[in-house]
Every structure is written in C-alpha cells, then in structure tokens.
Amino acid sequence: MKHLKRYYFFFFLFTFTILLLQNTGCSKEYSFEGANRDTIPTDTLDTVVSPPPITFPQCTLCNASGEFSTGHWSFKTGNSYLCGSFTNSGFFGGNSKTAFTFFGPSACSVDTGLVVSVYLPLPLDQDRYNLNTSKASFFYYDHNAPKDILISRSTSVFSVTVQNFIYATGIATGTFGGTVFTANGDTVYITDGRFKAPLY
Numbered sequence: 551m552k553h554l555k556r557y558y559f560f561f562f563l564f565t566f567t568i569l570l571l572q573n574t575g576c577s578k579e580y581s582f583e584g585a586n587r588d589t590i591p592t593d594t595l596d597t598v599v600s601p602p603p604i605t606f607p608q609c610t611l612c613n614a615s616g617e618f619s620t621g622h623w624s625f626k627t628g629n630s631y632l633c634g635s636f637t638n639s640g641f642f643g644g645n646s647k648t649a650f651t652f653f654g655p656s657a658c659s660v661d662t663g664l665v666v667s668v669y670l671p672l673p674l675d676q677d678r679y680n681l682n683t684s685k686a687s688f689f690y691y692d693h694n695a696p697k698d699i700l701i702s703r704s705t706s707v708f709s710v711t712v713q714n715f716i717y718a719t720g721i722a723t724g725t726f727g728g729t730v731f732t733a734n735g736d737t738v739y740i741t742d743g744r745f746k747a748p749l750y
Contacts, residue, residue: 604700604738606630609658618746620721623652623664625743627700632690633657634664639747647673650722652747662699665689666726666745668710674722674749681712688730688740697733700740706731708740715749722747 605628612624612633624633639652648670655663669685672678688708690700702708708728715722726743 611657686710
C-alpha cells in the first residue's frame with residue numbers, strides 16, 4: 551500500500567507538470583491604438599515565398615535552335631529545354647478529325663515523356679492555318695514515379711495552336727504552352743512548345 555502511494559504521488563506530479571507546460575508558452579501580443587489606419591506598419595514576415603522553378607538535367611540532344619523534323623516535340627520550362635520524339639500520333643474520337651494526340655519519350659530518358667491531347671474547333675479535313683484552342687491536356691510523365699512530373703488542369707490555361715495542317719501530307723505543325731502543375735501542386739509555365747505530328 552505504501553508503494554502505491556508513492557506511484558500516485560509520481561502520477562500526480564507528472565500530470566501537474568504536463569498541465570503547466572501545456573498552458574505556458576511565448577505568445578506575442580500586438581496593441582497599436584490611436585493612429586491613422588493609413589500609417590499602420592505592415593508585418594513583413596507574412597510575405598508569400600514562391601517555390602523555386604522545377605529544373606531538369608541538361609540534355610545535349612535537345613537544341614532549341616536546331617532543325618525541327620517530323621515526329622518530334624520540344625518545350626521549355628524555366629531554364630530547362632526538353633525534347634523528344636513520338637511513339638505515336640494521330641486522330642481519335644471517330645472520323646470527325648477534330649481531336650488528335652501525340653506522345654513519346656524524352657530524348658535523354660526513355661522513362662520520361664510527353665502526352666498532349668488536342669480538341670479543335672474545326673476539323674482537319676482540309677488545309678488549315680492558325681487554329682487555336684485551349685481545350686488541350688498536357689502530361690509530362692515518369693514511368694518510375696507514382697504521379698506525373700507535370701500536368702495541366704482544366705482550371706488553368708494551356709493552349710495549342712496548329713500553325714498549319716497540310717491535308718495532302720497529313721502533317722500538323724504547331725506550338726503549345728501555358729500553366730501546368732508539379733506533383734506537389736506548384737505552378738510551372740511551359741513556353742516555346744513545338745510539335746510536328748503526322749496525323750492519320
């Protein structure tokens with residue numbers, strides 16, 4: 551019985567210590583009275599810090615000023631320039647020729663690559679020039695990651711322009727760009743996107 555009293559004493563002492571620690575702490579109070587509202591200083595600690603831009607390893611096979619051939623894509627994000635070729639490209643969604651896609655791996659990594667799907671306001675059933683649409687989806691994937699590296703969202707603008715489509719050859723040349731998001735939700739901007747896709 552005597553040893554139980556000792557345990558009760560330590561239990562109450564421990565509980566009392568926890569309660570004291572929980573209710574004590576440093577808190578800063580502000581009081582600023584009698585001043586004009588236009589002259590109240592602002593707290594500079596609440597400024598939003600934007601995340602650093604996503605960077606990719608430099609790829610010597612990607613040259614922004616180089617020759618751009620059929621079956622290839624490229625784009626810039628921040629200081630990174632990425633490029634690759636198509637595994638496949640073509641129309642989808644029936645015979646309307648108002649939707650097409652192209653996809654394929656990066657030139658410097660077979661595990662990463664691009665998928666772009668485009669929905670046009672007019673069919674590519676004849677020669678067309680400067681068709682612009684914001685109904686497009688963009689994915690820059692990584693086969694070894696649970697989420698895509700970059701992905702577009704319907705709530706942000708990502709657009710594709712078919713600069714020209716030559717019906718006789720079935721080749722569409724164009725540009726793309728806009729706002730995309732990283733796997734953790736940070737904003738990234740795609741610029742100088744280019745493609746030259748055979749569509750059959």
